[in-house]
Amino acid sequence: MNVLLLGAGAREHALAWKLSASPLCANLYIAPGNAGTSDHGTNVAVDPNDFSAVKDLVVDKNIKLVVCGPEEPLVRGIKDYFSSDDRLKTVYFIGPSREAARLEGSKTYAKAFMEEYGIPTAAYRRFTVDEVSEAIDYVGNCATPVVLKADGLAAGKGVLILDDIEEAKGEVRAILEGKFGEAGSKVVVEAFLDGIEFSVFVLTDGKSYRILPTAKDYKRIGEGDTGPNTGGMGSISHPPFVDADLMRKVEQRIIQPTLKGIAARKLDYRGFIFFGLIVVEGEPHLIEYNCRLGDPETQSVLTRLNNDFMQLMLETAEGELGAAVVDMDDRQTATVVLVSGGYPGKYEKGKAISGIDTVRDSQVFHAGTKRREDGQIVTDGGRVLSLTSYGETFQEALRKCYANAEKIAFEGANYRSDIGFDL
Ligand SMILES: Nc1ncnc2c1ncn2[C@@H]1O[C@H](COP(=O)(O)OP(=O)(O)OP(=O)(O)O)[C@@H](O)[C@H]1O
Ligand SMILES: [Mg+2]
Structure with missing residues (x-):
């Protein structure tokens, strides 16, 4: 079947890679995509927040499944736009309704929800x-x-x-x-909760849920978690302090009550739930919900998922997730993000990137990149690309990321060399 992926970051590059790897995916379109997603499908210059342009694309390309990467279209109600349109309502859509997306889009809504369903939070x-x-x-x-x-x-x-x-x-x-x-x-x-953070990703069809690989991300620009916040500078999966006992608490006290709340409030939720968690003296607390996958966690999470990703998406859309078995790779993964000089403040675009083709033993996921008319790939955003590697340990995975980061060059390139430092 033909598939449309909405978004343009490294998260979407990783999603495009997983979707297109499935024999169930005939043609993949990415709106708008980046210089990396075009290796896995066709980029189309459509803004995911322009719902009628998305509709035209779905009709024109005979799309049967839409996967929404970023939160903004969801919070603005793109799922409801699909459900209430005669032509679109039979198209499978991965992502919650506008009301359900308030779990991310409104902090007061989320806190009231956590309170109502007894979920530990600040x-x-x-x-x-x-x-x-x-x-x-x-x-x-x-x-x-x-x-x-x-x-x-x-x-x-x-x-x-x-x-x-x-x-x-x-x-x-x-x-x-x-x-x-x-x-x-x-x-x-x-x-303020004083503890260590991690992220748990769940796929749900509104009734059943499946836990995907767990990750920890690094948000600050500076080494040792200093300086301003960014979109994310790196991630690892699986954070070693998240043991089976902690995951059991997360599942019983946070995931299951959340699913119970979604059912009780009759929220239309077929998609990803990102639980932003903090563990204080061994006890997990929920900091936030996001209604989509995170970036750069997705790069580390999806590389550890051996499932046919299209099949998981279809099971989610059809309400058949109860039958799914998540096949997680035993290896660890790490992701290191290369950013433009000056980011997260002011930075320049259009810098030629070299060395991508010399990368070995890591996967390159593009974010802010663009292909110039002469074929040269140039920077086009703050976070430019990320490198994701496997290892028996996350440290080994990180060593591979850093060896490859050395080989990629563009003017002003910067990355954090201490991902995982606190573990
Ligand atoms: N109660 C708290 N105690 C300690 N730290 C907190 C607390 N609430 C938030 N933080 C910190 O602030 C960060 C951002 O908070 P939160 O996740 O609620 O915001 P957000 O803007 O939705 O983030 P994101 O962009 O990751 O979705 C958290 O990742 C955490 O590091
Ligand atoms: Mg959030």
Whole structure:
């Protein structure tokens, strides 16, 4: 069958690779894709947030399955657009409805959901634009560090962790007064949890669920987890501190109650659930839900998945996931992200990339890349590409990533050489 993948990052390159590897995938289209996804299918210059353009593409190419990589179209309701359109409602769609995607798109919705279904998370209070002075008073009495979260999607910038109460009072006001636009019309003020983070990925058809490989990612630009946040600088799978006992707690206390809540609220959820977790003294707490896979976790996670990925997608779409068996590779994986000089601040684009064809023993997943008319691949974003490798240990996998990172060159190229440093 013909398949459409929405998105343009290294996550989508990894998805394109897995989808196209299946004999069940006849033609793969990626909208808009990047210079790497075109090795696995046909890139089409369509914006995933332009639903009617997506519809035209689905009709034109006789698409039977759509897989949505990024969150924004989901939070804007692309699944509902499909379900309510006569021509599109029979097309299989991987990704939750607008209401279900609020688990990611609204921090206040997610926290209320966690509370209702007894899911362990940081203690919190929520405030609206009409409660600025109450919010400031409340923050004034919080222990530090204090965590402030704008309610809506704010391009990864809507969470502030502050050590200074006066600064936090100013920020909570600024958020409610529109610092992040509409995203900040409500705010969550929550307690800081001191622990180690990891991510669990689940595929669900709304009734059954399957746990995919677990990962840990590295978000800060600087070595030793310092400096500003990025989209993600690296990941490993499987983080060794996540043992069977911890996973049992995650499954019983967090995953199962979440699925129970999804069923109880009759949410239309066929797709991925990303559980952002933190373990405090051996006990897992849920920091956040995302309604899609993460980047750069996906690169490490999907390389450890030996299943026919199309079959998993079809079982999810058809509500038959209960029959699926996840076949995880016993090897470990690591991913290292190469970024443009200056990222996550200002950076230049259009730098020629060399050495990709000399990579051995690692997989290259493109993110911000573009093929020039003369065929040269050039940088076209902050995160440029990622390298993913297998190893008996994650350290061995990392050594392969770093050996290959040395061979890839573009002006200003930067990467973190300490992924996994804390394990
Ligand atoms: N209560 C908390 N205690 C400690 N750290 C926290 C807490 N809440 C959030 N964080 C930190 O802030 C990061 C971002 O928070 P959160 O995941 O809620 O925001 P987000 O903008 O949705 O992130 P993402 O872009 O990963 O989806 C977390 O990964 C974690 O490192
Ligand atoms: Mg999030």
